[in-house]
Amino acid sequence: xxxxxxxxxxxxxxxxxxxxxxxAARFEASPNRNLMExxxxxTLFFEPSTRTRLSFETAVNRLGGRVIGFQDAxxxxxxxxxxxxxxxLMVSNYADLIIMRHHLEGAARYASEVAGIPVINAGDGAxxxxxxxxxxxxxxxxxxxxxxxxTITLVGDLRYGRTVHSLIxxxxxxxxxxxxxxxxxxxxxxxxxxxCDNLGIPYTEHTDFTEDxxxxxxxxxxxxxxxxxxxxxxxxxxxxNVYILRRSMIGQSKSNLRILHPLPRVNEIASxxxxxPKAYFIQQARNGLFARQAIICDVLGxxxxx
Amino acid sequence: MSSTQKKREMQVAALENxxxxxxxxxxxxxxxxxxxxxxxxxxxxxxIGNNFxxxxxxxxGVIKIADKFFEENEINRIALIAPNVVLNEIRDYEVxxxxxxxxxxxxxxIVKCNNPKCITNNEPMPTRFTVINKESGAIKCHYCERxxxxxxxxxK
Ligand SMILES: [Zn+2]
Numbered sequence: 469x470x471x472x473x474x475x476x477x478x479x480x481x482x483x484x485x486x487x488x489x490x491x492a493a494r495f496e497a498s499p500n501r502n503l504m505e506x507x508x509x510x511t512l513f514f515e516p517s518t519r520t521r522l523s524f525e526t527a528v529n530r531l532g533g534r535v536i537g538f539q540d541a542x543x544x545x546x547x548x549x550x551x552x553x554x555x556x557l558m559v560s561n562y563a564d565l566i567i568m569r570h571h572l573e574g575a576a577r578y579a580s581e582v583a584g585i586p587v588i589n590a591g592d593g594a595x596x597x598x599x600x601x602x603x604x605x606x607x608x609x610x611x612x613x614x615x616x617x618x619t620i621t622l623v624g625d626l627r628y629g630r631t632v633h634s635l636i637x638x639x640x641x642x643x644x645x646x647x648x649x650x651x652x653x654x655x656x657x658x659x660x661x662x663x664c665d666n667l668g669i670p671y672t673e674h675t676d677f678t679e680d681x682x683x684x685x686x687x688x689x690x691x692x693x694x695x696x697x698x699x700x701x702x703x704x705x706x707x708x709n710v711y712i713l714r715r716s717m718i719g720q721s722k723s724n725l726r727i728l729h730p731l732p733r734v735n736e737i738a739s740x741x742x743x744x745p746k747a748y749f750i751q752q753a754r755n756g757l758f759a760r761q762a763i764i765c766d767v768l769g770x771x772x773x774x
Numbered sequence: 775m776s777s778t779q780k781k782r783e784m785q786v787a788a789l790e791n792x793x794x795x796x797x798x799x800x801x802x803x804x805x806x807x808x809x810x811x812x813x814x815x816x817x818x819x820x821x822i823g824n825n826f827x828x829x830x831x832x833x834x835g836v837i838k839i840a841d842k843f844f845e846e847n848e849i850n851r852i853a854l855i856a857p858n859v860v861l862n863e864i865r866d867y868e869v870x871x872x873x874x875x876x877x878x879x880x881x882x883x884i885v886k887c888n889n890p891k892c893i894t895n896n897e898p899m900p901t902r903f904t905v906i907n908k909e910s911g912a913i914k915c916h917y918c919e920r921x922x923x924x925x926x927x928x929x930k
Contacts, residue, residue, distance in 0.1 A: 476919070552897050574893040574917025593891050595918055659921060 472767045473580035473587040477598040477634045482641035484766075485605060491762035492606045492755070494773050495530075499758065503770050504533030510563035511537035512555070513590070515571040519731065519753070520590050524567045524599075527760040536563060553582050560584045565768060586767035594630050600730055601634040603759035607752040608639075608687055611726040615639070621647040621681055624691035624711050624736060627654040631730045632691060636660055636669075646671035647681050651707040654693065677711050683720050688713070690729045690736050690749075708735075715740040728752050792818070792840040794862040794869075800824050802855045803835035805929060809851045809884070810837075810844070818842050831858075851884050853877040854911070855929055877908050885913065886928040892918035901930070 474480075480488070495501075509528045513521050516539055525535050552570070556579045559566060566583055568576055569590040576589035576596070591597040609615050620639065622632045626648050636646070646664065648656045648671055655673065664671050674681060682688060693711055698704040712735060718725065729737060729749040741747050765773065798806050803824050807813075812820055819840040828834035849861055853875040863871040883900035894901045894917055902916035911924030 552893065553899070570893075571891070572893045572896050572918075573889060573891050574915065574919070577917050578893050578897065578899065592893075593918070 471580075471584065471586055472769065473576075473583075473589075474598050474763055474767055475577045475580055475587070475589045476596045477601045477638050480598075480638075485602070485638065485641065488602055488759065488762045488766060489606050489609055491765060491773050492602070492758040493610075495758040495761040496755075499530045499761065500532075501530070501773075502532035503765060503773075504528060504531035504768070507533045507564040507768070508562065509533050509535050509537075509565040509567060509764070510559045511535055511539070511590075512559060512566060512568040512570075513537065513539040514541040514575070515569050515591070516540055517569050517591065520569060520599075523753075523756045524588075524590060524760050524764075527757055527764055528567075530757070531761055531764060533564075533764075537567075552579060556583050556587075565764065567764075588763060588767060594628060596634060597630055598634065599756065599760050599763055600631050601638040602763060603752065603756040604631070604635050604689075604728060604730070605638050606759045607726075607728060607748060607755045610755065611748060612686055612724060615642040617643050617645075618686040619645045619647070619684055620687040620689060621649060621685040622656075622689045622691070623649040623677060623713070624693050625654045625697060626650040626656040626691070628694075628697055629691045632656075632689065633660055635689065636663065640664075640667055640669060644669060647674060647685065648672070649674045649677050649681060649711065651675060651693070651703075651710065653703065654697065677713075679717050679720060682717055682725070683722065686722065686724055686726075688718075688721075688725060688727045690727065690733070692732075692734055692736055712736055712738055713741055714738045715744060718744060718746055721746065788867065789838050789840060789864045790867055791865050792838060792842055793844060794864055795837040795839075796834070796860050796862060797828065797831060798835035798837065798856050798859055799831065800833045800835050803837070805855050806835070806852050806859070807837060809855070809929065810848065812837070812839065815839065815842060847878065849873070849875055850878045851881070854881070854884065854927060857911075877905050877911065879905055880916075881905065881913065884930060885922075886930050887915045887918060887920060888922055888926055888928065889915065889918045889920040892920065894918075 511521055511524055521539055528535050560583050565586050567588045567590050570592050573593035573595040576592045580587040589596055626632055690713055695704050725746050726748040727746055731753055821838040824835040825833045859875050861873040862869045881903040885901055885903050887894045887901055903913040906912050906914045914921050
C-alpha cells in the first residue's frame with residue numbers, strides 16, 4: 469500500500485477537500501474519539517511554531533494518540549550536522565506518523581519520500597502549509613454555509629504570503645471571485661494570477677483598501693505586512709498603516725461578511741474590530757484543531773467516521 | 775591536398791564505430807562533455823573539437839567518442855544547454871542513426887535549484903525538476919516548487 473502524506477494543498481482534489489471538511493465537522497461535533505489509540509505521532513518542529521504545534525498535538529491527544537517530538541532543532545542532532553534523512557529514518561523507527569515543520573522549502577516532500585510512514589507538512593519555509601488552508605476552507609464553509617461562488621478579498625502581503633497562495637489553490641475548485649489588495653511591492657505574483665487566468669477565475673487588483681471593496685466581499689482575509697520584506701524602510705512606513713482594518717470600515721459590509729486572519733496578527737486588524745460579530749479569526753484558529761484531526765485520520769487511513 | 779580538404783578531413787576524423795555529436799554551441803562544448811560524463815570513459819578514444827565553421831550556426835563544436843553508444847536518457851540531459859544538437863550513431867564508418875536530442879519530462883540530478891532555501895541545496899540528495907514547458911524550457915523544482923526559466927537554469 470502506498471503511504472499517504474499531506475505535503476501540499478495541490479495534491480487534494482475537490483472531493484478530497486470536501487471529505488476532509490465533512491470529517492472536520494464531525495470532529496467539531498464530537499472531538500474526543502479514540503481513533504488513534506496505541507499510535508504514536510512525532511511532532512518534529514525543526515523551526516519553532518508554538519501555535520501550530522499545540523494545535524496538532526491537541527488533535528493527536530483528542531484522538532487518543534500519544535506524542536513524541538521536539539520543538540527546537542538546536543537541541544537535536546540535526547544541529548550537529550545530521551542529515552534530515554537520518555533524522556526522519558530514526559523517527560520512523562518509533563512513530564506511526566510524522567508532523568513536521570522545517571525552515572527549508574521542500575523539506576516535507578523529501579521527508580515523505582524517505583520516511584516509510586505518513587508525513588504531514590506543518591509548514592516548509594515559504595512554500596506550503598496545507599493544514600492552514602484546510603482550516604481556512606473549513607472556516608469559510610462554516611460561516612458562509614457553502615464554498616461556491618464567494619467573493620474573497622485578500623489583503624496585505626500577497627507576494628510572500630504562502631497562506632494566500634494556498635488559499636487561492638484550495639478555493640479554485642469552488643468558482644470564487646477575488647479582490648487582491650496590496651501595495652505595489654507586495655502584489656500577487658504572476659504565477660498565481662496566471663493560475664487564476666487558466667481556470668477562468670476572475671480577480672481584480674487594488675492598491676487602495678477601500679470600504680467599497682469590503683462591502684462587496686463575503687470573506688475578508690487579512691495578512692500581515694512585514695517590515696523585513698521591504699528593502700526601503702520609508703516605503704514600509706508609508707504603507708504599513710494603509711492596510712489596517714478598522715471597525716469604522718465594516719459598517720456597511722454584507723451581513724455574512726467574516727474577517728479571517730492566519731494569525732499571529734500585529735496591527736493589521738485594529739482591536740475595535742475584535743468585538744464585531746464579523747470578526748472570526750479566533751474561532752478560525754479553533755477550527756484548526758478539527759481540520760487537523762480530519763487530516764491525521766486521512767493520512768492514517770482511518771475512514772468511515774460518523 | 776587543398777587546405778579546405780585538409781580542414782574537412784580533420785573535422786570528420788574517421789570514426790569506425792561510436793557516436794559523433796554535432797552542432798554543439800561552442801560555449802557549451804565543455805559543459806556537454808561534462809554532462810555526458812566523458813571524463814569517466816577510460817578506454818574510449820575521444821576527439822573534441824571546437825569553433826569549426828558551420829553554415830547553420832556560424833561556429834560549432836563536435837565531439838566524437840569511439841565505441842560508445844548513449845542511452846536516450848543520457849543524451850537528453852544535454853538538451854537543456856544545447857537543444858539543437860544532433861547525435862550520429864556510426865557503425866562501420868556509416869551513419870546508422872541521426873537522433874536529435876529532446877528535453878525529457880523530468881531532470882534528475884542535473885540542475886541546481888536557484889532557491890538557496892531549497893532542501894536540495896542543504897541536504898546531500900539529487901535534485902529533481904519537472905519540465906513544465908518543453909517549448910520555453912521552463913522547469914519547476916519538485917521539492918521547493920520554485921519555477922525556473924530557461925535563462926536562469928544552472929547546470930550542476
Ligand atoms: Zn528547489
